[in-house]
Amino acid sequence: MVDPSQIAAMIVEPIAGEGGYIVPPETFMQGLYEICRKQGILLIFDEIQTGFGRTGKMFAYEHLKYRPDIMTCAKGIANGLPLSAIIARRDLMEQWPAGAHGGTFGGNPLACAAAKKVIEILQGGSLDNANKMGSYLFAKLNALKSRYKSIGDVRGIGLMLGVEFIDGEGNANGNLVYAILDYCIGHGLILLPCGLHKHVIRFICATTVTKQEIDDGLAILEAALQTAGA
Numbered sequence: 268m269v270d271p272s273q274i275a276a277m278i279v280e281p282i283a284g285e286g287g288y289i290v291p292p293e294t295f296m297q298g299l300y301e302i303c304r305k306q307g308i309l310l311i312f313d314e315i316q317t318g319f320g321r322t323g324k325m326f327a328y329e330h331l332k333y334r335p336d337i338m339t340c341a342k343g344i345a346n347g348l349p350l351s352a353i354i355a356r357r358d359l360m361e362q363w364p365a366g367a368h369g370g371t372f373g374g375n376p377l378a379c380a381a382a383k384k385v386i387e388i389l390q391g392g393s394l395d396n397a398n399k400m401g402s403y404l405f406a407k408l409n410a411l412k413s414r415y416k417s418i419g420d421v422r423g424i425g426l427m428l429g430v431e432f433i434d435g436e437g438n439a440n441g442n443l444v445y446a447i448l449d450y451c452i453g454h455g456l457i458l459l460p461c462g463l464h465k466h467v468i469r470f471i472c473a474t475t476v477t478k479q480e481i482d483d484g485l486a487i488l489e490a491a492l493q494t495a496g497a
């Protein structure tokens with residue numbers, strides 16, 4: 268049994284979620300990985316927001332050239348039913364004494380059945396759809412960027428896309444985001460902000476989303492941009 272006080276770990280989101288849908292440069296992630304390997308530090312990826320098909324792959328680490336030692340998963344894993352998971356190297360998982368990893372909701376059969384179905388649906392075409400629809404939405408959002416000067420950046424991977432809003436000086440414009448979100452929710456489109464100044468709108472469509480649904484959503488978004496004077 269390893270002494271837990273002797274274990275060092277670094278935990279990081281492979282793409283910053285609440286932080287503003289920021290995709291780190293590959294060299295940054297590679298650097299982290301190399302530091303961890305050299306120093307004997309466990310690398311943990313928090314894939315709670317990036318996992319389960321969100322980026323067009325099952326997990327965001329698959330866009331990189333290496334694996335983390337440990338991953339955390341939740342959210343899309345059971346399509347809304349309460350479930351989370353830790354996935355790790357076998358030699359690490361074997362450190363748990365029998366029965367040590369328990370909890371009131373652990374192994375909930377209904378949530379596990381939902382997760383099994385989610386995996387089937389993702390592998391049965393929904394991951395491909397996330398890639399296709401992600402590229403479609405990314406192109407459409409970039410087209411909006413070319414028409415609205417308050418859009419500073421469009422970024423993300425797959426169906427994890429964010430649009431950053433700025434003011435005339437190029438600073439974060441959270442007030443504009445709130446005006447846009449207000450209009451959208453009143454017209455049937457729920458969007459969430461993220462970023463340090465809540466100046467980024469994130470698009471986290473279902474991986475089963477259709478082109479028509481994206482077009483309908485974008486029409487509401489564009490009306491909101493016009494109404495808010497973006």
Ligand SMILES: Cc1ncc(COP(=O)(O)O)c(C=O)c1O
Pocket residue numbers: 280284285313314315316317341342351
């Ligand atoms: C990246 C990330 N990690 C962790 C959490 C928290 O997850 P949980 O509510 O399952 O503890 C969230 C949001 O809820 C998240 O976005």
